[in-house]
Amino acid sequence: MPPISILVFDIFGTVVDWHGSIVREVQAAYPQVDADAFALAWREGYQPAMQRVRSGERGWTRLDELHRGILDEILPRFGLGHLDEAERAHLNRVWHRLNPWPDSVAGLARLKTRFTICSLSNGNIGLLTNMAKRGGLPWDCVLSAEVFHAYKPDPRVYLGAARLFDVSPAEVMMVAAHQDDLAAARDCGLATAYIERPMEFGAAHLKDVSPDPANTHHARDLIDLADRLGC
């Protein structure tokens, strides 16, 4: 087995806290809204919207646009159908302003000393870059579905990341808080590390974070992963 040289990271839920960040912004701007339900409804539209792109029903469309379509759909259900274009555009960019989990910046900084660390997210390049700059995420390279014009779990994303660096899939490790993302990466020959994020959907909706023995590593958070990888 060649040694792992590249770590690629899922972002939403794994490195940043999308639920908590959206709840905080929505509570502050629209106190009358059930912010927890709003965040969950927005995220619920995520897979179906990407599925329309994956299936070919819709041509390549970046995530900012998919997020905006879902937002426009759910706003009336939360009594926010009156928001104007500028307010909608600003709210949609909350996905660029998601906060890292408390361990993310320190964990990535340690992992970066031994590995090339890249995002590998369905978020678009501009979104990921703005998020990283604001939150201090020290990527060596911002990789995105947008580079490959394919959304995870399409194999082109995982295999494409290895190909960009001219390494075999086994030299790349996918790091994610989602077993389905890791299973797809594993099917492509990547190593995998699961990160426990029990609070991904908020404290009121604790997530099952049981280990899957098929993963190469199972870590509490990114600092724990750095410990396990000897960084």
Add this chain to the structure above:
Amino acid sequence: MPPISILVFDIFGTVVDWHGSIVREVQAAYPQVDADAFALAWREGYQPAMQRVRSGERGWTRLDELHRGILDEILPRFGLGHLDEAERAHLNRVWHRLNPWPDSVAGLARLKTRFTICSLSNGNIGLLTNMAKRGGLPWDCVLSAEVFHAYKPDPRVYLGAARLFDVSPAEVMMVAAHQDDLAAARDCGLATAYIERPMEFGAAHLKDVSPDPANTHHARDLIDLADRLGC
């Protein structure tokens, strides 16, 4: 005029010293070779190789492969036709190991405090990422011709960079040591900053670094550019 928020940088010659870096490696590994002539011959094949891709004569091919094709062509002329596959592959990766100019890391760190800073190079993503990690270039995002499957000065590269960030071309400034790169960026509506790199082709082949009044800025180096932009 909207304020500039994104700086995109040409790399070879502008941020890193390709000539000096190649000369040093070739002198150390193959002392019998005229390293200055070797570096110039390798770089001379660069535009014609990309032109075959630009013209459509050849499908999308990343720069690592173009560099390798030129290398295989010139090796016999320099008495190195006997190099085996591993030696050729290693030598070809010298483009991943180019050293920053002495002002580059400090200048970029200052520019990064006020702007989003991205590479925008014909080098491929893996090359640019390896180079940045080795040399400490603090990019917010590694952008490459490889993202757009088009080589500068194709307008898709300059316009594509603005589109990724959802800004108008006037909010992006191209920074380069080559007037033709800047002219093409300007034609797309980008602001431009010329960087003097009189030693790009080595001390024996000083380059004309006269100002062109069409550029938005003209700077001695990246620290001088940071001064001019108030960073």
